[in-house]
Structures are given as C-alpha cells and as structure tokens.
Amino acid sequence: MKRNLKFWTRYTWECTGMVLAVAAVLAVIAAFGAEGLDLRALATVVPYFLCIGAVFCIMVGNSGTQTLYVPLLLSMGETRRNVLLGFHYFRALIIAVMLALCAAVWLLAPGEVSAVGLRSIPTILCVLVIASAMGSIMGTVFVRWKWAGMILIILLCGLGGGMVGFAGSMAGNFLTARTFEIASHLAALPWWLPAAALAALALDVGFQWMLLRRQEVKL
Amino acid sequence: MNERLTEQKSIYLQISEMIETDILREILLEEEQVPSTNELAKLYTINPATAAKGIGLLVDEGILYKRRGIGMFVSKGAREKILSKRKAAFAENHVAPLLAEARSLGISKEELLTMIGERN
Amino acid sequence: MSLHCENVVKTYGGKDVLHDVTLDLKPGKIYGLIGRNGAGKTTLLSILAAQNPASRGTVTLDGEPVWENRKSLAKICCSRELNANAESGLAAMKAKEYLRIAATYYDGWDKALEERLVKLFDLNVKKKLGKMSKGMLSMMTIIVALCSRAPYTFLDEPVAGLDVVAREQFYKLLLEEYASSGRTFVVSTHIIEEAADVLEEVIILHEGRILIEADTQAFVDSAVHVSGKIEEVDAATAGLEVHHPETVGRSKGVTVFLKPGQRVDGSRDVSVQPVSLQRAFVALCGEEAAR
Numbered sequence: 001m002k003r004n005l006k007f008w009t010r011y012t013w014e015c016t017g018m019v020l021a022v023a024a025v026l027a028v029i030a031a032f033g034a035e036g037l038d039l040r041a042l043a044t045v046v047p048y049f050l051c052i053g054a055v056f057c058i059m060v061g062n063s064g065t066q067t068l069y070v071p072l073l074l075s076m077g078e079t080r081r082n083v084l085l086g087f088h089y090f091r092a093l094i095i096a097v098m099l100a101l102c103a104a105v106w107l108l109a110p111g112e113v114s115a116v117g118l119r120s121i122p123t124i125l126c127v128l129v130i131a132s133a134m135g136s137i138m139g140t141v142f143v144r145w146k147w148a149g150m151i152l153i154i155l156l157c158g159l160g161g162g163m164v165g166f167a168g169s170m171a172g173n174f175l176t177a178r179t180f181e182i183a184s185h186l187a188a189l190p191w192w193l194p195a196a197a198l199a200a201l202a203l204d205v206g207f208q209w210m211l212l213r214r215q216e217v218k219l
Numbered sequence: 220m221n222e223r224l225t226e227q228k229s230i231y232l233q234i235s236e237m238i239e240t241d242i243l244r245e246i247l248l249e250e251e252q253v254p255s256t257n258e259l260a261k262l263y264t265i266n267p268a269t270a271a272k273g274i275g276l277l278v279d280e281g282i283l284y285k286r287r288g289i290g291m292f293v294s295k296g297a298r299e300k301i302l303s304k305r306k307a308a309f310a311e312n313h314v315a316p317l318l319a320e321a322r323s324l325g326i327s328k329e330e331l332l333t334m335i336g337e338r339n
Numbered sequence: 340m341s342l343h344c345e346n347v348v349k350t351y352g353g354k355d356v357l358h359d360v361t362l363d364l365k366p367g368k369i370y371g372l373i374g375r376n377g378a379g380k381t382t383l384l385s386i387l388a389a390q391n392p393a394s395r396g397t398v399t400l401d402g403e404p405v406w407e408n409r410k411s412l413a414k415i416c417c418s419r420e421l422n423a424n425a426e427s428g429l430a431a432m433k434a435k436e437y438l439r440i441a442a443t444y445y446d447g448w449d450k451a452l453e454e455r456l457v458k459l460f461d462l463n464v465k466k467k468l469g470k471m472s473k474g475m476l477s478m479m480t481i482i483v484a485l486c487s488r489a490p491y492t493f494l495d496e497p498v499a500g501l502d503v504v505a506r507e508q509f510y511k512l513l514l515e516e517y518a519s520s521g522r523t524f525v526v527s528t529h530i531i532e533e534a535a536d537v538l539e540e541v542i543i544l545h546e547g548r549i550l551i552e553a554d555t556q557a558f559v560d561s562a563v564h565v566s567g568k569i570e571e572v573d574a575a576t577a578g579l580e581v582h583h584p585e586t587v588g589r590s591k592g593v594t595v596f597l598k599p600g601q602r603v604d605g606s607r608d609v610s611v612q613p614v615s616l617q618r619a620f621v622a623l624c625g626e627e628a629a630r
Contacts, residue, residue: 003443068428075390075419076444077412077489217390217419228613229556230536257518264510265536266369267518269556 004078004086011069012093015061019098022053044113047102048183051124052163054098058128059135060157062091066139066208071217080212088205091136095128113183120186126197133200140208143215230265234273239282239301242293249298253283253291280304340401341365342387342415342491342523347396349382349547356382357547360396364525366490369517371538371555372527375624379547380527381420384493387525388417400491413446416489420496421476423468430469434479437468447488456482456512460505473500481509484524485516493525498534506530510537535559535616545624555616562619566592567609575607583622594622 026049031042065087073083099121106114134156141152224233241247254262259270274291277283282297294300321331342364349357357379364370364387374380385391387398389405389412397404400411423429429437438457442448457464460478468476477500484494498506510533517524528534541558543551551558565576569591580596594614595603603611614622 003446007440007443064428068432072429072440073444075417076441077388077415077417078444079407079409079412081407082409214392216392217385224536229560231556257514260514260518261511263536264507264514264533266539266555267514268368268539269536272556 001082004082004089007073008086008090009093011065012090012097015057015094016097018061019050019053019057022056023049026052040109040111041113043105043109044111044117047105047117050098050101050105051127054094054128055131056161056163058091058094058132059138062132062135063139063142065090066136067143070139070143070212071215074215075217080215084205084209084212087136091132095125095132098128099125113180116180116183116187120183120189123186123189123193126189126193129197130200133197133204136204137200137207140204140211144211224263224265230263230269231273231276234259234263234265234270235276238273238277239305242282242298243301243305245298247293249293249295251293252289253293255290342398342400342405344387344393344398345396347383347386347393347398349379349386349391350394355547357386357393360547360549362387362542362549362552364491364523366523367521368523368539369513369537370523370525370540370542371531371534372525372542372544373529373531373534373620374527374544376529378544378624380544381495383544384417384495384525384527385419388412388415388493390417390419414490415493416445416484416487416491417493418480418484418487418495418497420499421468421479423471423476427469430467432468433464434462434466434468434471434475435464437479438464438482441483441487445483445487445489449486449488453482453486456485459508474502474505475500477501478505481512485512488520489522491523491525493527495527496529497526498528498530503533506533510534513537531617531620532615541616543620543623550623559614559616559619561597562614562622563595563597563603564592564612564614564618565595565603565609566590566612567607571607571609575604575609577604579603583626594619596623 023046027042027046030045030049070083070087073086074080078086102124103118103121106117138152138156141148142150224230238247238253242249247253253274256267256270256274259265259274260267263270274283278285278291280300281294282300283291284294286292317331321328326334344360344362347357347360347362348355360383362383372380372384382391386393387405389398389407392406399405400414403411405411405415421429423432438453442450442453456478460475460482462475462478462482466475468479471479477497480494481497484492484497498509501509513524513526514537516522526534526538535555538555541551541553541555542549565572567575568589569586572591572593576593576595579601580598581593582596584591584593586592596619597603603609605611
C-alpha cells in the first residue's frame with residue numbers, strides 16, 4: 001500500500017499543478033476583461049476558475065489514467081484491487097485539495113461573493129464527483145471499446161473544452177454584478193445533485209471493477 | 220583460454236578441452252588457480268551451469284581439484300595426465316581420419332609416409 | 340518451490356492462442372522461451388505474471404495462486420516489450436518517468452544498477468518513450484527487468500531491437516546478475532543464435548503449444564543433421580523422428596531428433612553432423628515455411 005500512496009499522491013500534486021495553470025489562465029483573461037482591476041474582487045471569483053479547471057482536468061485526467069496508469073501499474077505487479085483503491089484514493093484526494101483551495105481563498109478574502117461561495121462548497125463537491133466519475137467512465141469505455149470510446153471522449157472533451165471557452169468569454173463578466181447572481185445559484189444545492197453524484201460514482205465503480213477484473217494489459 | 224567456441228561440439232566439452240590445452244601449453248601451471256565458473260560464463264557468454272559441467276569433467280579426471288572456499292586448481296601431474304590421454308586419443312582422432320581421406324583419394328601408405336617425411 | 344502453470348488455455352475472440360500449457364519454472368535457472376512471432380510467447384508470460392487473465396487453468400507460485408495475490412506478484416517481474424506507438428499512452432511518457440514508477444512499484448529496485456545501466460547504454464532518459472528507437476526501448480525493458488531484483492523475472496523480447504554487439508552486452512549483464520543473485524530468468528526471444536549458450540533450459544512454444552521443454556545442451560545434442568544419398572539417408576534414419584527434409588537431386592538432408600538410446604545407423608554411407616539450437620528450432624517449427 002505504501003507504493004500506492006507514494007505514486008498516487010505524487011500524481012495528485014501533478015494534477016493540482018495542471019488545475020492551477022488552467023485557473024491562472026482564466027484569471028488573467030478575467031483581469032484583462034474587467035474595467036478597472038479590483039484585485040480583491042478578482043480573488044473572490046478565482047475559486048470558480050479553479051473549479052472549472054478542476055472539472056476539465058479531472059475528466060481528462062481520469063480517462064487518461066484509466067487507459068495509461070491502470071494497465072501500467074498492473075504490468076508492474078500491482079493487484080487489480082490495489083490499483084482500483086489507489087485510483088480512488090487519488091480521486092478523493094484531488095477533490096479534497098480543490099475544495100480546500102477554494103475554501104482557503106474565500107476565507108482569506110471575505111466578501112459577499114465569498115460568503116455564498118463557502119455555502120456552495122457542497123454543490124462544488126457534487127459537481128467534481130460527477131466530473132470524476134464521467135472521466136473515469138470515458139476511460140473505461142475507451143479501454144473496452146476502442147473506437148466508440150474514442151468518439152465519446154472526443155464529444156466530452158469538446159464539451160469540456162467548450163465549457164472552458166465559454167468560461168473564458170464569460171470571465172470578463174465575472175467581475176460584474178452577475179457574479180453574485182451565478183454564485184447564488186450554485187449555493188442552492190438542488191436535492192437531485194447529491195443523488196446524481198452518488199449514482200454516477202456507483203455506476204463508475206461497478207463498471208470499472210467489472211472490466212478491471214478481466215482487463216488485459218496492453219501498453 | 221581465448222579460443223572461440225564453435226557449434227560443432229558441446230560447449231562444456233570445448234570448455235574442458237580449452238583448459239586442458241592451456242595446461243599443455245603451460246598457460247596454466249600446476250597448482251595454479253583456474254578461472255571460476257562465473258568468470259568463464261561471462262567470458263564466453265555461456266550459462267554458468269555449462270561452464271561448471273566442463274570443469275566438473277576435469278575434476279572427475281583428476282586434472283583439477285577443488286580447494287574449499289577458494290576455487291579450482293590444477294592438480295600436480297595434470298599435464299602428464301593430459302599428455303598421455305591425448306596421445307592415446309591421437310591415433311583415433313587424427314590418424315584414422317587421415318587414413319580414411321587418403322583411401323578415398325587413392326593415396327598409398329608409402330606416398331603418405333613420404334608426405335609426412337617431407338613435412339619436417 | 341516453483342512457478343507453476345497448469346492446463347492454461349487462452350482464447351481471444353473464439354480462437355485459442357494457448358492450448359493447455361503446463362509448465363514448471365524452477366528457481367535459479369535461466370530459461371529461454373523461444374518461438375516464432377505470434378507463437379504466444381508474450382501471452383504466456385503475461386498470464387504467468389497475472390497481467391492477463393487465463394481463460395482456463397491456474398498459475399501458482401510456491402503453491403499459492405498468483406492472480407490478485409500481492410505476495411506472489413511481489414516476487415515476479417514481467418518486463419514487457421515496450422511498444423510506444425502514437426496511439427499508446429506511453430508515447431508521451433518520459434523514460435525517466437517510466438523508471439520512476441517502476442522504482443516505486445518494485446520493492447527491491449536497485450537504483451545504483453539503474454544508474455549504471457542508463458550510463459552503460461548511453462540512454463537519454465529525458466526522452467519520451469514515443470521518440471525512442473526500437474533499440475532504446477529494448478534497453479528500457481532490460482533495465483526494468485534487471486533492476487527489479489524480482490526472484491522470477493521475465494524479459495519479453497529484450498533483444499529484438501538490439502544489434503549484435505548490444506545483444507552480447509546484454510547476455511553478459513544477464514549472466515553477471517544471474518551469477519550474483521541466483522534469480523530465475525525467462526527470456527523470450529526469436530533471435531536464438533547467441534542465446535543458445537546462455538539459456539540453461541529451453542522452452543519451445545509453437546502455435547500456442549509447448550513442443551519442447553528440456554535442458555538446452557541435451558536438446559541440442561539430441562538433434563543431428565543426416566545427409567547423403569536419398570536411399571541411404573532414409574535407411575539410416577528409419578524409425579527415428581525426422582524433421583525438415585530437404586532434397587536436391589539424389590541428395591537428401593534431414594534433421595533427426597534422437598530419443599535416449601536411439602542412434603543413426605552408422606553402417607550407412609551418410610554424414611552425421613551436429614546442429615545448432617537455431618537449426619534444431621527451424622527444423623521443428625519451420626516445416627510449413629519449407630513446404
């Protein structure tokens with residue numbers, strides 16, 4: 001288990017770096033789009049950029065992990081059970097890191113937006129869990145059904161990319177009054193979101209274990 | 220010890236013959252240590268078990284002996300032993316094929332002896 | 340004490356790739372797994388290392404199952420032939436990264452040996468695997484295998500991309516590691532020439548079946564090439580296991596595999612010559628190609 005923790009923890013930091021990079025790019029776009037730069041206001045919306053980056057990176061990262069690291073670790077003598085446990089440890093850890101970063105920023109830069117931001121953390125958790133499960137399912141599908149998986153991944157990556165693009169174009173508006181409006185929406189946790197998150201996770205784990213049990217190592 | 224291996228004969232036989240030849244040529248002296256199995260294995264890129272088999276053959280014949288914890292050594296009188304062994308095998312290994320070839324070429328015994336005489 | 344597989348069958352898409360393979364790998368030996376391309380060598384090794392599930396049959400190490408058993412798996416390293424083509428995720432991975440992960444996952448990883456081998460092979464580990472030549476990828480396979488220090492180590496086609504000098508270098512390294520550690524190695528290869536003297540035991544896999552599992556020297560010694568006039572050859576080899584006949588005019592050559600106690604009839608006017616492992620292998624597995 002020690003090697004598992006070592007490998008997946010390191011991988012978590014690498015992915016965190018990627019998310020921070022995406023968030024930084026969005027923050028720069030937002031800063032340029034805003035009339036009269038208010039650093040404090042910018043800081044309070046940075047966690048949202050972080051979340052967008054996290055959704056994107058976790059989705060792409062998980063599908064990549066499923067196709068690369070899972071077979072690689074199997075080829076190095078890890079059991080399927082441990083590979084699955086390690087992978088889920090990574091997924092839990094990166095979501096925890098993201099939530100912690102968001103919370104930290106909002107606590108350090110208090111304000112109207114920050115207050116609703118802190119209240120929207122459960123929603124963000126659900127969204128990240130769903131993104132994580134979707135990414136993993138994409139990877140599993142790709143491993144099992146090469147071409148169908150590829151098409152699905154392209155579609156979802158397009159979706160993810162579109163989202164980032166949309167977020168980028170919106171970034172300028174983020175510092176306007178609408179920020180609060182959007183943030184408030186997020187703060188209200190609809191009843192079905194946790195249910196959807198749980199369902200996605202269950203579907204993902206079941207599907208993953210079903211395939212992993214018989215998976216062939218092809219590198 | 221620096222001959223090359225061929226495919227015409229079992230490797231372990233070649234190993235033991237090479238060591239014998241080195242003793243005959245006094246490249247290896249009596250009461251001197253011979254290379255270890257692993258050294259031979261690495262030198263010829265062969266399995267250590269094969270090298271050990273070749274050495275074992277010489278131990279069985281009393282040409283090499285083992286000093287516990289140190290390695291293999293050339294026995295006293297090893298050279299003499301190899302000489303008499305090879306002389307005994309000379310007729311079979313070298314004269315017989317010579318005569319067979321001479322016969323198929325129609326070379327008479329007298330001609331053959333003359334040829335040998337001229338060689339010196 | 341052994342790595343044992345019993346009645347292993349592997350089926351891909353309704354086609355049997357391995358038929359009922361039973362094998363016993365004893366500790367402290369160098370095995371050669373030889374076979375033509377597509378004979379099932381990689382499939383067999385990956386099943387022995389539990390990388391792929393067998394369709395039927397069992398694999399055990401010292402009596403314990405290998406499948407999903409970390410205790411057994413920790414003693415096995417199956418260093419794969421890396422195939423870093425564009426569609427493989429490995430292509431974008433740096434060699435350094437691959438070695439780092441291997442070092443994390445193999446408990447006995449020998450870092451000093453890794454550094455020595457990287458230097459010896461003059462490998463640029465900052466390079467991506469996808470940008471490496473076939474020879475460099477073979478070197479990666481070799482480094483992972485030797486540095487893993489696993490008691491049972493499989494090398495899948497470690498010499499396929501190497502030139503003859505590098506191959507000799509590899510076999511010397513393998514012997515050095517073998518002599519100092521007594522680990523069990525299984526080397527799969529279709530390049531037999533220099534391998535023959537290194538491999539203590541030879542396993543010949545042909546079309547998913549084990550044809551031969553024997554002491555290499557004994558197997559090579561049991562094979563002879565008999566040639567001469569057709570009738571003489573036929574008479575001299577009557578009742579023996581004859582393979583790979585080749586005739587030119589009145590002359591014929593065959594490879595004979597002698598069972599203990601058998602011999603070629605010496606009273607006939609034929610030439611009897613020893614054969615190399617490579618020739619013996621071609622005689623056994625190359626019959627369709629010769630026909």
